[in-house]
Amino acid sequence: MKTGNAMILERQEHTSPAESVDEKLPIVCEGSVRRSKRKKEIARANHELEVRLFGKPFLRFANAQSLRYLVQVGFLLLTLWIGFEFVQFVNWAEAGGPGEPIARPQGVEAFLPISALISLKYWILTGVVNNIHPAGLVIFLSIVGISLVVRKAFCSWICPVGFVSESLALVGEKVFGRNLRVPRWLDYPMRSLKYLLLFFFLYTIFWGMNEVALKVFIYSPYNRVADIKMLKFFQGISPTALWTIFILAVLSIFVKHFWCRYLCPYGALLGLVGFLSPTKVTRNIPSCIDCELCTKACPAQIAVHKAKTVQSDECTSCLSCVDACPVADTLYLSVKKTRPLSPVRAAWAIVLILPLFMFLAKVTGNWYNAVSSQEYIHRVQEIHSPKYEHNRGQVPVEQDQFHQSGGD
Template sequence: MFRLPPPSRCRLAIQAGFALFLVWVAVRFHEHVSWAMGQMSAYTPKPGAVEGFLPIAAFMSFKRLLVTGEYDPVHPAGLTIFIAIMLMAWLLRKGFCGHLCPVGLASSLLEKAGRRLGIRRQPGPRLARVLTLPKYIVLGGFVWFIGVRMGAGEIEAFMFAPYNFVADTKMLHFFMSPSTTTLAVVAGLMVGSLVMPFLWCRVLCPYGALLGLLAKVGPTAITRDATSCVGCGRCARACPAGVPVDTSTRVNAAECMGCTECVGACPVTGCLSVRTLRWRLPHWAIGVGCLALLVVLRLAAGHYGLWDATTPPEMLRRFHMMVFGMGG
């Protein structure tokens, strides 16, 4: 009889598969940039998925969409991905963070390494709440500056500036040629993540802060049956985000990523479960649901012309030459 793998293996399979997809996206995007910079003669279309790494530009486009009703023509895929991820958070908790985000995958691997090294530590409840403040402060800054202060005209001035057309190329150069400071910060975060699981996600990531707030008002959560609970505390110890699952009837903390590690750690069958409203779901529903939602919106965006930019290739190439100071 077929037995479904435990939550940790299902999650790792989804994370690894999505990471391989992102590697393919990176290779294709590098070929596109090489063409745009005049280093290759053969034209390679830009993979739209790369625009998912431009969340600030997508936030601005989302504000413009709400104000004007017009979709972003420069980075339409980025806006589609932004909307998809927000829907994921509302419907399926922070399933993007727990199953699809590449930083989440790296954090998971570092958390496991820290556990094996015996240096993994969870801060106490009060300290954990204090440590989440920086990401909410940063999120508040973005909401105030973009959501409140910036008008549609200011957003459009940025959107149609040459820099925005090559923002994803700037991002690629940033990752391919990091400064000493960048490397030091990344190294510090990696070392810190060995001790405090998901350090970046829990303390500094404003995107995760936004998704956590959406998840709190969503219909899906891990629920605990107090009558069958034996009080062993394994669920709380398994939670990489330090959520006190063992004392919650409905785990609705903003830090819950829907990773279902707690479900896999529980020794009592049925004590912990994923529920949407009154329906009980299998543990893999969050990860698979996030993937399905992303695929459906990708296909819908492609069908309605909301995925590929309308910028002519030669114009895009001229913007690259202009911004990066190249002749031609």
């Protein structure tokens, strides 16, 4: 004869994750006083969230995923808006700047991460925030700041590429019933690709460029219009680049977060920075019923059900595991493994760090660049000339480039 507890244990060991919770709870609810005590322990988790503004209820969400989705959509719209404004600005400059001036959105510098890394080293060496792409450096630092607080949350809450990648995986799941998992023996070496790319950029910039080389690059004609060059790259995209994007998109339909998991050097950097963050997904082992729903829900394929705290560099603080956990107070974000951090507070941190950095940059005069509209109008006319090309980081220089607007 098996005792009630033995039955419970047996059921936990042999049920599949998909059926486990709903199967387990009724068993626990039956019978003896000991079982009803167990029933109290297994209080069903309520994942509803309320966002309060000035102490008053403002928005309600079914769970952290709905809140995250709203934040993702918000940042995607912001990105599209910045893109739209930038196209307007470039069109205006190409037309010779007729009528009312159109302002260049500084936020476009978010798309110049290599220039931001160069600016970072230059800032570290000289204490000067260069005034060619200051916003790029500020945005980069704010993203690193987000990672110091809530790990790689930028990837799953803000990054438009991450959002598109996640949406493609969702399409794959809907159409084919599931996403594919790269076998572990292949997954590990493929994940290291993004670190190799990151190492390449860090090595080239932090080891390979001295102060003079950094200054030459920063004030070069190429870097002054690097944002416009990027726009021109996409407007006249080559078949090779288009095919590459297409292949990555198709792979992302079948394999969750293909680009982010295997190739994105930015994500690699944030994963490493995230190790310094005190915020981690934490599992309360005594109340955990080992249903494995958290692991099943994790898009980063982390074995959450085995961890006391999730340490993996792949964790993006997406909170899918937290939402999947059926037991109250069992899986949550916590600061230094002790203080639980509610998803709403985590979301506030994620959303507010960027504007906070932006505000500080504006106050200290490090947000707007010093390239004048007249200079943009002049340079955009000759943007296809060789002086705006670069060859593996080597850029043509202009005689007086350090004395033009923006030279420090």
